[in-house]
Amino acid sequence: MVPTRLSEMNGPQPEIRYGIIASGNTLIKDAATRDKFVEAT
Template sequence: MVPTSLSEMNGPQPEIRYGIIASGNTLIKDAATRDKLV
């Protein structure tokens, strides 16, 4: 047996990310139009 730390056993740690979250059901290909929404 090889001893391991608890963090290695639990896998990657959660991360907090900041930014804009958008939701919709239509793809907006035009970047200028998309940027106006946010």
């Protein structure tokens, strides 16, 4: 997207997104399990 004067003055436009929201801070050391999570998202 090329910024224009109007978009710079108005700031970023809000976006509506649908789907699962997940957050986590656990390290998954098992590569097979980690790959399953990646494929599911």
